[in-house]
Amino acid sequence: MLLAGRFGAGTVHVLGGALVAAAALGAVSPMAAAETRSFVVSYFYDANWSDGKTDCPDGLNLSAIDFYRRDLARAGKTHDEIEAALKDFPGEGGLKQPWVPMVVTRGNGKDNVYANPTTMPDMGLKEVKGKYAYGFNLDGKGAASPNSFEDPDTHEQGVNNQLYRTMGCIRSFRGLPPPGRPSLAENLWDVLRDVIPAWVVTLDAPDGFAKDGAVTVTIDRSLDRITRDASGTAAQADMTFRIDSDPRSHNVLQGQLKGGVVMVAGGDVHMQLDPYLMPDLQMTKTHLRLAFNPDGTMRGMIGGYQPWMNLYYGLADQGHIKEYAGSIDIPAVYYSYKRNADFDPDPKTGENRQISSTYMIEAVPAFIVPAGSDKTAEAR
Amino acid sequence: MRHTSTLLRLALSAATVAFLWATPAPAADGDKPAGAETVTRRLSQEQYRQIIGDLFGPTIKVGGRFEPDIRREGLLAVGASQVSVTASGLEEYDKIARNVAAQVVSEQHRDTLIPCHPAKPNAPDDSCATQFLRDTGRMLYRRPLTDEELASRVKVANDAAVGLKDFYSGLGISLATMLESPKFLFRESIAEPDPKHSGQFRMDAYSKASQLSFFLWDSAPDPALLDAAAKGELETDSGLAKQVDRLLASPRLQGGVRAFFVDMLGFDEFQTLAKDTMIFPKFNPAVAKDAQEQTLRTINKVLVVDQADYRDIFTTPKTYLTPLLASVYAVPLVAPDGGWTPYQFKDGDPRAGIVSQVAFVALHSHPGRSSPTLRGKAVREVLLCQKVPTPPANVNFTLVQDTKNPQYKTARARLGAHATQATCAGCHKIMDPIGLGLEGFDSGGSIRTMENGVALDLSGELDGTNFTDAAGLAKAVHDDPAATSCVVNRAFAYGMGRLAARDESETINGLQKAFQDSGFKFPALLRQIATSDAFYRVAPPQQLGSVDQPSKLAAGTRIDSNNSREESAQ
Numbered sequence: 001m002l003l004a005g006r007f008g009a010g011t012v013h014v015l016g017g018a019l020v021a022a023a024a025l026g027a028v029s030p031m032a033a034a035e036t037r038s039f040v041v042s043y044f045y046d047a048n049w050s051d052g053k054t055d056c057p058d059g060l061n062l063s064a065i066d067f068y069r070r071d072l073a074r075a076g077k078t079h080d081e082i083e084a085a086l087k088d089f090p091g092e093g094g095l096k097q098p099w100v101p102m103v104v105t106r107g108n109g110k111d112n113v114y115a116n117p118t119t120m121p122d123m124g125l126k127e128v129k130g131k132y133a134y135g136f137n138l139d140g141k142g143a144a145s146p147n148s149f150e151d152p153d154t155h156e157q158g159v160n161n162q163l164y165r166t167m168g169c170i171r172s173f174r175g176l177p178p179p180g181r182p183s184l185a186e187n188l189w190d191v192l193r194d195v196i197p198a199w200v201v202t203l204d205a206p207d208g209f210a211k212d213g214a215v216t217v218t219i220d221r222s223l224d225r226i227t228r229d230a231s232g233t234a235a236q237a238d239m240t241f242r243i244d245s246d247p248r249s250h251n252v253l254q255g256q257l258k259g260g261v262v263m264v265a266g267g268d269v270h271m272q273l274d275p276y277l278m279p280d281l282q283m284t285k286t287h288l289r290l291a292f293n294p295d296g297t298m299r300g301m302i303g304g305y306q307p308w309m310n311l312y313y314g315l316a317d318q319g320h321i322k323e324y325a326g327s328i329d330i331p332a333v334y335y336s337y338k339r340n341a342d343f344d345p346d347p348k349t350g351e352n353r354q355i356s357s358t359y360m361i362e363a364v365p366a367f368i369v370p371a372g373s374d375k376t377a378e379a380r
Numbered sequence: 381m382r383h384t385s386t387l388l389r390l391a392l393s394a395a396t397v398a399f400l401w402a403t404p405a406p407a408a409d410g411d412k413p414a415g416a417e418t419v420t421r422r423l424s425q426e427q428y429r430q431i432i433g434d435l436f437g438p439t440i441k442v443g444g445r446f447e448p449d450i451r452r453e454g455l456l457a458v459g460a461s462q463v464s465v466t467a468s469g470l471e472e473y474d475k476i477a478r479n480v481a482a483q484v485v486s487e488q489h490r491d492t493l494i495p496c497h498p499a500k501p502n503a504p505d506d507s508c509a510t511q512f513l514r515d516t517g518r519m520l521y522r523r524p525l526t527d528e529e530l531a532s533r534v535k536v537a538n539d540a541a542v543g544l545k546d547f548y549s550g551l552g553i554s555l556a557t558m559l560e561s562p563k564f565l566f567r568e569s570i571a572e573p574d575p576k577h578s579g580q581f582r583m584d585a586y587s588k589a590s591q592l593s594f595f596l597w598d599s600a601p602d603p604a605l606l607d608a609a610a611k612g613e614l615e616t617d618s619g620l621a622k623q624v625d626r627l628l629a630s631p632r633l634q635g636g637v638r639a640f641f642v643d644m645l646g647f648d649e650f651q652t653l654a655k656d657t658m659i660f661p662k663f664n665p666a667v668a669k670d671a672q673e674q675t676l677r678t679i680n681k682v683l684v685v686d687q688a689d690y691r692d693i694f695t696t697p698k699t700y701l702t703p704l705l706a707s708v709y710a711v712p713l714v715a716p717d718g719g720w721t722p723y724q725f726k727d728g729d730p731r732a733g734i735v736s737q738v739a740f741v742a743l744h745s746h747p748g749r750s751s752p753t754l755r756g757k758a759v760r761e762v763l764l765c766q767k768v769p770t771p772p773a774n775v776n777f778t779l780v781q782d783t784k785n786p787q788y789k790t791a792r793a794r795l796g797a798h799a800t801q802a803t804c805a806g807c808h809k810i811m812d813p814i815g816l817g818l819e820g821f822d823s824g825g826s827i828r829t830m831e832n833g834v835a836l837d838l839s840g841e842l843d844g845t846n847f848t849d850a851a852g853l854a855k856a857v858h859d860d861p862a863a864t865s866c867v868v869n870r871a872f873a874y875g876m877g878r879l880a881a882r883d884e885s886e887t888i889n890g891l892q893k894a895f896q897d898s899g900f901k902f903p904a905l906l907r908q909i910a911t912s913d914a915f916y917r918v919a920p921p922q923q924l925g926s927v928d929q930p931s932k933l934a935a936g937t938r939i940d941s942n943n944s945r946e947e948s949a950q
Contacts (some may be wrong), residue, residue, distance in 0.1 A: 180419060222717075227703075227704060227707075229657075229661040229664065230655070230657035230660065230662065230663055230664035230667075231658065234661065236661075236662060236704065236707050237662060237707060238662070238706070238708075238711075239701055239703060239704070239706075239707045240706060240707075240708045240712045242716070367711075367712035367713075369714055371710060
């Protein structure tokens, strides 16, 4: 049985013997019929809203060379020593560059600052102080939620997105203009998606997508990778993907379809990822909002709480490379994560271990089949 | 000096084309047609590669830029008899030859590709060089080298080995001279009196072997075929039939059939095909490559593997897909290795046969929009061998190209308005009603049901046969007698390198009848052609062309698909 299909341009693949239902999105189905749509994730990146005016009133964080100058001066290096080390910054970024060993040990002069961020004092990352942020009301407190935002599109109050608060004023994490892809997050995903197993999303609507009702969202990892389309920017639509049977990346969420938008509020999501970006996505109280585009593609957001130490080591594992490439003051980010974490307090310390976050998802139609499929499924 | 000499000989060959015969010659023996002049054909890029692969194996790479081919009378195979080699082309052939030769004599390959070892590796060895050059030359020239030819090649190897103090380098240089020789690069046909028909001429045995091998395998004769030629076996009906059947039974027939359809379907045009990636993001070079392969695999399956009716290529729901190509068709396909998988479209699917496949609809479209006109023209010219007049130079295409025109939202509407111009209507009515049946496929080959929000009407008509969709068009082409007569004419012209001559109409008629009697089995058609006298008959030599005289074209008349005679527009 074909697990899932796709839609677009007025056609719908229907699975498991179910009836063909709707035509184009928004058309009224003559009768409700189970319908499935499936997609492969083309882009996945931090949902950072940046208008360039109100989001970072204190200005942006320093570029890497500037916070290196600052930190090395704090560590006691002389001006001449610092400038000599940074003379050819960044070079090819390898360990032979004179600045590299200095910045790697800039905390106490001996330990790796990325593995031991507390060897540095909190240098005070500039954080988002604006009104708006993409995301969800994860804690259910609405406008009463401390440090919450307003979603710029839905105008929902009480949006919890402290990951954005931390990262949103770092130059490479600015989503300009909204809903732009932050440059570093975009670049990392752009590299990763060619080599990592694809992420696939299947939406099952028992009553079809033409009417409001229940919907089941299944997020899996595939055994196959994406193929880029002719533009080189998006994934080729309508490719076939086999689901990886590894249960660690199999997620089933229950949601609602309302006005053609799929919404999920609650549930856990775990996806194996890649150390280049972060080892895995581990999300609690997951929320989803997914909308269909007329061309058959899907766009939306996924949000929830994540262990902030996972996020930190996703940045720190490449040390100075990701730090200088993205101008991310990694020890400062450590303190900011710790400060802004807003969920799951440690019973002993009382410090929150998870941080609210939201990512954008862009996906194109795809065919999804079980892992064991070794032959062509039925044509539509 | 060697290099200059080779270039001169190439240039001479390009200008004179070896043998020029009057066309057509008077029949000398009863009612047997005298045949047309022989043609000399430049090897295509694929033929060059195939021969090198056959002779030296797949590890020898053929790199470089080949001279572009030209299409005449619907076939590159006919154009191959009308091309020469430009100055830059000569340089490229020289580079390619030197590169191939260097690989053959390299340390990596010499022990397997050279059948002997020199007495001293840093000195000439005429005995070993002779052995290699004699055997290799026979395969490259498609005939045994004359004693003079062999001696001269051995001398080149000797001289170079002395100068370079290396036997293999010397041998490589001599091999390169053969690879850039017109005797390799051009297929010559040598005429001799036909003992069975007084006053008539035929190809000699080695020319016959080449004619046969390039026709069925798109490559030079193999040793067995050259041996048969040497023994005179090709001069007897039974001997010729034995070799024809051997070639037809070989897996290499698929390569020959592919080459024919690559030519007939004009797939060389894919080299310049471009699509607007913003409009058709699925269509990329890999899709274009797979699309051609899909059509060729479909054809090979029907014609060679299943030995089915030729007309089934227009209606078969069976094909092959890669995962990437499946995405264009918007069908699921599992192929973990990314390779080809058999696929069958369901009954009622608009995809049936090669006309609705991505290769055909994408190739005959504009970069940003489909074209019922181009598609209809292609059906007529490519599949039915019917000539469509070229449009006048002053046609105003503005309305047709305005895909956002609010008054004419579909191609049907735009073409309808365009055809109200008297100068346009005549030709469009023989193309558009065909191509409109394919409007359900966009320029990138994907299915669509609407254009600018308007549901597409896929009805059309082909020479009195009405249809309502692409499947109906496929059936109409399948049932059109012009489709089978077209492939007969094309196959004959492809093998001969020229159109059928005026006095060969009976031959063509006979081939068409035999094709029909076989149930339109394509291998049967190939066999009928390959065993016919006409395939090897040439007009008597009357004069040898001069350097200043350009090569004459093929026959002065041609037979169209309806077997009516018309003067060629040469």
